[in-house]
Structures are given as C-alpha cells and as structure tokens.
Amino acid sequence: MLKNIIDDPALCDKGEERMNWYRSQMPLMASFKERYQKEKPFSGKSLLVCMHCEPKAAVRTETLLEAGVERIVFIGNLGSTKDDIAAYLAAKDRVTVMARKQDTLEDLREYVRLALEEGPYDLFMDNGAAIMQEYDPDSFSFLGGIEETRSGRLILDEKKIVPDFPLLVIDDSRVKRLIENETGVGQSVVDGLMRQTGMLMGGKKILVIGYGWCGRGISQRLRALGAVTYVYDTDYVAMLKAKVEGHIVGYLEDLLKEVEVVITVTGRFNVLRKEHLKYMKDGCIVANAGHYNMEIDVQGFEEDCLERKQVQEGIEEFRFEDKKIFLLQKGNPLNLSSGAGNPIEIMELGYALQLLSLEEIVKNKDLKKGIQDLPESINQEAARLSLHLD
Numbered sequence: 035m036l037k038n039i040i041d042d043p044a045l046c047d048k049g050e051e052r053m054n055w056y057r058s059q060m061p062l063m064a065s066f067k068e069r070y071q072k073e074k075p076f077s078g079k080s081l082l083v084c085m086h087c088e089p090k091a092a093v094r095t096e097t098l099l100e101a102g103v104e105r106i107v108f109i110g111n112l113g114s115t116k117d118d119i120a121a122y123l124a125a126k127d128r129v130t131v132m133a134r135k136q137d138t139l140e141d142l143r144e145y146v147r148l149a150l151e152e153g154p155y156d157l158f159m160d161n162g163a164a165i166m167q168e169y170d171p172d173s174f175s176f177l178g179g180i181e182e183t184r185s186g187r188l189i190l191d192e193k194k195i196v197p198d199f200p201l202l203v204i205d206d207s208r209v210k211r212l213i214e215n216e217t218g219v220g221q222s223v224v225d226g227l228m229r230q231t232g233m234l235m236g237g238k239k240i241l242v243i244g245y246g247w248c249g250r251g252i253s254q255r256l257r258a259l260g261a262v263t264y265v266y267d268t269d270y271v272a273m274l275k276a277k278v279e280g281h282i283v284g285y286l287e288d289l290l291k292e293v294e295v296v297i298t299v300t301g302r303f304n305v306l307r308k309e310h311l312k313y314m315k316d317g318c319i320v321a322n323a324g325h326y327n328m329e330i331d332v333q334g335f336e337e338d339c340l341e342r343k344q345v346q347e348g349i350e351e352f353r354f355e356d357k358k359i360f361l362l363q364k365g366n367p368l369n370l371s372s373g374a375g376n377p378i379e380i381m382e383l384g385y386a387l388q389l390l391s392l393e394e395i396v397k398n399k400d401l402k403k404g405i406q407d408l409p410e411s412i413n414q415e416a417a418r419l420s421l422h423l424d
C-alpha cells in the first residue's frame with residue numbers, strides 16, 4: 035500500500051491556511067467544482083499525477099476530488115514542491131502524495147515506479163513524460179492521459195513511445211502556447227530572477243537561450259524593465275524573429291562574452307556546457323527556465339571548478355581559476371523554484387485545458403489512440419470560460 039512521502043506532515047495547517055487565497059483567486063476552478071458536484075464526470079476513476087506540488091495545483095486537486103475521483107496519487111515535479119502544500123494534500127482522503135522539496139531525479143523516478151506498481155489507474159496527468167518513461171504497457175492500460183510540456187512531447191517523440199490509448203499534449207494548444215508559455219512564463223521567470231537576486235533589471239545585459247514561446251515572453255518582459263536583451267537560438271528563423279523584435283542576436287560564444295545573466299529555455303539538455311565557460315564574464319549569473327534542470331550541464335561545471343559553495347539559499351558559486359559563476363536554484367525552473375510559479379490566472383486556464391482534456395478522454399469513446407494535439411473545441415471552451423463573459 036502506497037504511503038505519503040513528504041517533508042513534514044505537521045505543516046498541514048500552514049498549507050491549508052495558504053489555500054484560501056488561491057481558492058479565492060481561481061473562479062474558473064470554482065465553476066468547474068460547481069459543475070462537477072452535479073455531474074461527477076470522473077466518478078470511480080483513479081488518477082496518477084506527476085505535476086508541480088504547489089497551492090494552485092492543490093486547488094485543481096480539490097476540483098478533481100469534487101468530480102468524483104476515487105483515488106489520486108500525486109507525485110511532485112522536481113524543484114517546485116512546497117512542503118506545506120504537500121502536507122495539506124497528503125492529509126486528504128483519497129490522496130497519496132510523494133513530493134519533497136529536495137527530491138532528486140532518482141527519487142522522482144522511484145516514486146513513479148512505486149506508484150505504477152500499485153496500478154492500474156484509469157487516467158494520468160504527466161509533466162515531462164516522467165510517468166510515460168517508466169510505464170510498462172504489459173502491466174496495465176490507461177483509459178488515457180495528458181502530457182503538459184514541450185519537454186515531455188520531445189521525450190515521447192525521441193523515445194518513440196507510442197501509447198495504446200489517447201495521450202493529449204496540452205502544450206500543443208494555442209491557449210497554452212500563446213497565453214501560458216508566452217505571457218505567463220514571461221512574467222513569472224522575470225519575477226523569479228528578481229526575487230532570487232534582488233537585482234535591478236534596468237541596464238542589465240541578459241541573454242535568453244531559446245526564442246520559442248517561453249523565450250519570447252521572457253525576453254520581451256526583461257526588455258520592458260529596461261534590460262539589454264540578447265537572444266541565441268539554433269533556429270535561424272527564430273533568431274531573425276528575435277532580431278526584428280529588437281533583441282541583440284549572434285553566435286552563442288560572442289553573446290556570452292557580453293552578458294551578465296544567462297537564462298536557458300529550450301526544452302533540450304546540456305545547452306550550456308563547460309566549454310562555454312571560457313567565454314563567460316566573471317560573476318555571470320546562470321539560470322534555467324525550461325522544464326528539466328538538465329539544460330545547464332551543472333555536472334560539467336562541477337568537474338572543472340576549484341570550489342562549489344552555496345552563497346545564499348538558491349544561489350551557488352562555482353569558482354574557477356580565472357572567474358566565478360553563480361548558478362541559481364541548481365538549474366531548476368526559476369519561476370517555480372525562486373518564485374511563486376506561473377500567475378494564478380494563467381495556471382487555472384491551463385488547468386481548464388487539462389480537466390476538459392480528461393473529460394474528453396472519459397466521454398469520447400471515439401477518441402483516437404496515441405499522442406495527439408488538443409481538439410480545437412477544448413481551446414475554445416477553456417478560453418470562453420476564462421473570459422467570464424456570462
């Protein structure tokens with residue numbers, strides 16, 4: 035029988051107290067709850083979740099419980115777990131939580147393996163393909179599930195994972211890209227950088243590596259605060275777009291010589307590696323905003339450094355012979371580890387996409403199997419509900 039694995043159950047009351055603010059700011063989830071109380075669309079269904087364990091996600095969990103879910107096993111993503119919220123959720127009936135603040139990738143994989151051993155589950159909610167990479171199709175079959183991120187989609191494609199059930203990719207939706215990735219991540223990553231460093235953005239020379247949906251949003255907002263923005267992308271079309279939108283572009287090696295802060299947001303691994311160190315300025319601050327903490331090759335930095343030490347919570351100094359580099363939050367996504375994650379309004383819009391997708395999987399028996407984009411009807415419905423026009 036699965037047991038909760040959390041930092042401190044005594045933090046439950048603190049977590050519960052914090053929930054009030056989030057509930058009051060999530061009218062869309064309140065409307066789902068109201069409908070779910072009547073319709074109970076997930077009655078008797080079991081659900082395996084691997085997502086960020088923080089207050090907004092806890093409101094989504096409450097909403098799912100209203101919908102009649104029989105059991106939720108909630109595994110926290112790396113670097114974003116709030117210990118009080120993990121304790122609050124773990125104290126709920128029908129919920130098992132495996133999420134600790136300092137969990138490693140190995141811990142996460144172990145939680146997923148333990149959870150899958152306790153299957154079957156009807157539905158799943160995955161983030162970064164953490165569940166799908168451990169899932170053995172011979173053990174049991176899901177009714178269906180969702181994958182949240184670009185990183186997850188890339189992993190599914192690279193590993194040629196072909197599910198025998200519908201797997202809807204939330205990231206492949208207009209709503210998610212335009213509103214969450216560009217607007218939401220744009221704001222929250224800049225917020226995380228400011229909170230973590232306490233620095234002024236005005237005049238700061240900041241390089242964003244990756245000019246996709248997230249990178250565009252981050253660069254735009256940094257520039258709006260007066261930063262001098264540099265962009266590098268391996269896709270020349272994306273770099274041209276960055277140039278015509280007013281950012282300084284060029285080869286990575288040249289840009290690294292100029293900047294004081296580097297942010298990776300590509301969804302790929304080892305984008306910033308030890309061979310780049312020689313180009314970087316003394317005191318350069320390095321952070322990641324992509325889903326996995328492998329965009330920066332921290333291990334490579336460690337191999338070459340004379341000393342690695344924490345200078346304050348969330349900031350580590352790597353001392354080399356000729357310079358020092360500061361790494362924020364061990365390369366975990368900055369908006370989640372240093373800030374409060376994506377803005378509330380953005381997240382509940384994303385949750386609307388998730389919940390409508392799960393409903394589609396349960397209700398639509400003709401839904402095709404395999405990895406697929408969200409039906410446009412779900413984009414439209416989530417946006418309509420979020421506009422609160424009625």
Ligand SMILES: NC(=O)c1ccc[n+]([C@@H]2O[C@H](COP(=O)([O-])OP(=O)(O)OC[C@H]3O[C@@H](n4cnc5c(N)ncnc54)[C@H](O)[C@@H]3O)[C@@H](O)[C@H]2O)c1
Nearest residue numbers: 183184185244245246247248267268269300301324325367
């Ligand atoms: N922190 C968050 O809250 C949050 C939210 C949403 C998405 N994400 C993550 O952010 C990452 C980016 O998402 P996106 O929607 O912007 O993806 P995207 O596919 O729109 O953009 C990625 C960009 O990176 C570029 N790129 C790829 N490899 C590169 C390399 N080695 N060097 C430079 N550029 C490279 C690509 O050409 C592309 O333009 C993903 O990992 C995604 O999961 C994070």
